[in-house]
Amino acid sequence: MTIPAGGPLHVTAEVLAAKTVGAYHHLSLVAPGVGERSRPGSFLAVSVGDGHLARRAMWIHRVGPMGGHRAVVDIVVEARGPGTRALAALTTGAEVEVTGPLGRSFALPREPARCLLVGEGYAAAALTSLPERLRERRCLVRMVLGGADDAHLLEPLAARRSVGQVEVAVGEPTAAVLRALPEVDVVYAAATTSTLRFLADAVAGTDVTCQVALERPLTCATGLCQGCPVPVRDEGGCSHVVRACVDGPVFRAGRVDWEALA
Amino acid sequence: MTHPGATLFANPVLTASGCGGSGRELAAYGDLGELGGFVTRSVTLQPRAGSAEPRIVESPSGLVNAIGLQNPGVTAFLGAELPSLLELDARVVVSIAGHSLGEYAELSRTLGRTDGVAGLEVNLSAPDPLGGGLLDAREPFQAASVVGSCRRDLRAGVVLLAKLRSDVTRVVDAARAVVDAGADAVVVGNALPATLPDGRPGGLSGPAILPQVLRCVAEVARAVPDAAVIGCGGIMDADDARAYLSAGAQAVQVGTALFHDPTTAFRIAREIAQHPPAGEDDR
Numbered sequence: 001m002t003i004p005a006g007g008p009l010h011v012t013a014e015v016l017a018a019k020t021v022g023a024y025h026h027l028s029l030v031a032p033g034v035g036e037r038s039r040p041g042s043f044l045a046v047s048v049g050d051g052h053l054a055r056r057a058m059w060i061h062r063v064g065p066m067g068g069h070r071a072v073v074d075i076v077v078e079a080r081g082p083g084t085r086a087l088a089a090l091t092t093g094a095e096v097e098v099t100g101p102l103g104r105s106f107a108l109p110r111e112p113a114r115c116l117l118v119g120e121g122y123a124a125a126a127l128t129s130l131p132e133r134l135r136e137r138r139c140l141v142r143m144v145l146g147g148a149d150d151a152h153l154l155e156p157l158a159a160r161r162s163v164g165q166v167e168v169a170v171g172e173p174t175a176a177v178l179r180a181l182p183e184v185d186v187v188y189a190a191a192t193t194s195t196l197r198f199l200a201d202a203v204a205g206t207d208v209t210c211q212v213a214l215e216r217p218l219t220c221a222t223g224l225c226q227g228c229p230v231p232v233r234d235e236g237g238c239s240h241v242v243r244a245c246v247d248g249p250v251f252r253a254g255r256v257d258w259e260a261l262a
Numbered sequence: 263m264t265h266p267g268a269t270l271f272a273n274p275v276l277t278a279s280g281c282g283g284s285g286r287e288l289a290a291y292g293d294l295g296e297l298g299g300f301v302t303r304s305v306t307l308q309p310r311a312g313s314a315e316p317r318i319v320e321s322p323s324g325l326v327n328a329i330g331l332q333n334p335g336v337t338a339f340l341g342a343e344l345p346s347l348l349e350l351d352a353r354v355v356v357s358i359a360g361h362s363l364g365e366y367a368e369l370s371r372t373l374g375r376t377d378g379v380a381g382l383e384v385n386l387s388a389p390d391p392l393g394g395g396l397l398d399a400r401e402p403f404q405a406a407s408v409v410g411s412c413r414r415d416l417r418a419g420v421v422l423l424a425k426l427r428s429d430v431t432r433v434v435d436a437a438r439a440v441v442d443a444g445a446d447a448v449v450v451g452n453a454l455p456a457t458l459p460d461g462r463p464g465g466l467s468g469p470a471i472l473p474q475v476l477r478c479v480a481e482v483a484r485a486v487p488d489a490a491v492i493g494c495g496g497i498m499d500a501d502d503a504r505a506y507l508s509a510g511a512q513a514v515q516v517g518t519a520l521f522h523d524p525t526t527a528f529r530i531a532r533e534i535a536q537h538p539p540a541g542e543d544d545r
Binding site: 007008010047051052053054055097099217219220222223224225226227228229240241246262 | 281322520
């Protein structure tokens with residue numbers, strides 16, 4: 001049995017560029033093959049070394065050519081713990097072990113649809129490559145871009161260039177989301193769990209389909225350890241536990257049992 | 263001397279129970295057929311939903327886990343996971359855990375007559391067996407009776423492994439007892455009993471425990487020379503694996519390292535095949 005083509009790769013990546021924008025550290029990684037295989041909503045797992053065994057999961061923000069490389073992968077790091085602090089301190093030329101792209105990505109609509117992207121904080125990085133894909137399918141795209149404060153808004157100017165109709169919501173994004181919802185058919189969201197749950201409740205019982213990119217603490221990020229349980233309800237109402245990393249991180253909002261999710 | 267356990271596995275590197283997902287996930291990073299065996303997560307008679315979160319937290323050079331033996335139960339395992347492992351060319355060793363001797367016997371009967379099951383690994387070393395509702399097998403005589411129940415109902419040709427905890431004061435007695443009861447090999451080492459930051463019981467694994475497990479492997483290899491020993495604890499690279507083989511283990515299992523780098527077991531298996539530990543040619 002050979003290794004499936006198009007699956008995730010484990011490679012040594014080189015930091016090609018590192019910069020700080022607002023509260024976030026942007027790293028551009030030369031990770032051969034990872035960018036080429038990435039889709040909207042994919043993430044990668046990084047090793048941070050120094051006795052830390054668990055991987056750090058990072059949304060793939062952007063993939064593009066840079067410095068003679070075809071598919072450089074950008075990630076957005078918010079330094080919040082020992083692992084993310086170590087990543088934020090990486091400088092050009094540093095090497096890190098990376099596995100990716102990982103996870104189920106966003107499903108794109110078959111027919112042209114009116115789409116709303118809801119991105120909050122660094123998680124908005126999971127949505128960056130969606131607008132182009134959606135417009136290829138003749139979808140209308142608008143966005144609510146949220147963040148706790150100005151420093152935690154991910155690239156509002158780039159979002160405006162890419163999406164056009166962007167409502168920036170500093171603090172609580174729910175009011176902006178409610179204003180946008182009546183005019184859309186499909187929602188793609190990457191935000192805090194409380195915002196995702198708010199969205200799931202808001203679209204329940206409506207014709208709006210909503211996919212959420214759920215961020216849970218991951219250990220292996222590759223489906224091996226069973227450390228990231230997500231309680232879900234299937235069509236028949238039957239509850240069971242799946243893994244955020246390989247069965248997600250993108251879920252239909254209505255499938256997640258939000259009450260049982262810790 | 264040719265050791266009775268020396269030929270159990272074509273390659274002396276296996277995955278450790280609970281560390282390879284269902285097998286499909288790990289197969290994205292290498293050929294399961296290159297490994298000595300794929301040991302499944304512990305399978306129970308009934309499905310188990312597993313523990314609450316957090317299930318895994320980092321500690322220095324280690325992980326503390328409380329997964330709660332989440333598994334789909336033996337029926338779903340046989341229906342979905344085993345066929346997919348066999349498609350991937352894995353040599354499948356099924357880890358089993360039970361609430362009673364009767365359950366162990368039933369698991370052994372059911373799995374032992376299933377084509378494609380190369381071996382059973384009796385999990386006698388869960389870090390929190392009582393909290394998990396498992397049969398108490400902490401005493402060597404209890405471990406032996408579990409192994410005896412499994413052996414009795416096991417089809418000939420299916421390898422029976424007994425996985426013991428690395429308690430240096432008890433492991434030699436336990437190894438002798440399970441070998442006398444019919445185990446073909448003892449796996450020495452499981453996550454050590456530990457506590458999660460929130461106070462719940464868990465198990466510590468990873469390089470933090472390697473020297474401790476290595477001591478137990480050496481003691482068993484010396485004191486129970488007729489036992490085939492498989493070392494399992496904190497192996498991160500081929501040198502770690504060689505340390506176990508030099509201490510008297512016939513094979514090793516790689517677990518926590520897979521969470522850090524899913525290619526680890528494949529890499530170690532290749533390196534050990536290319537450069538076997540010194541002295542192997544004399545066997």
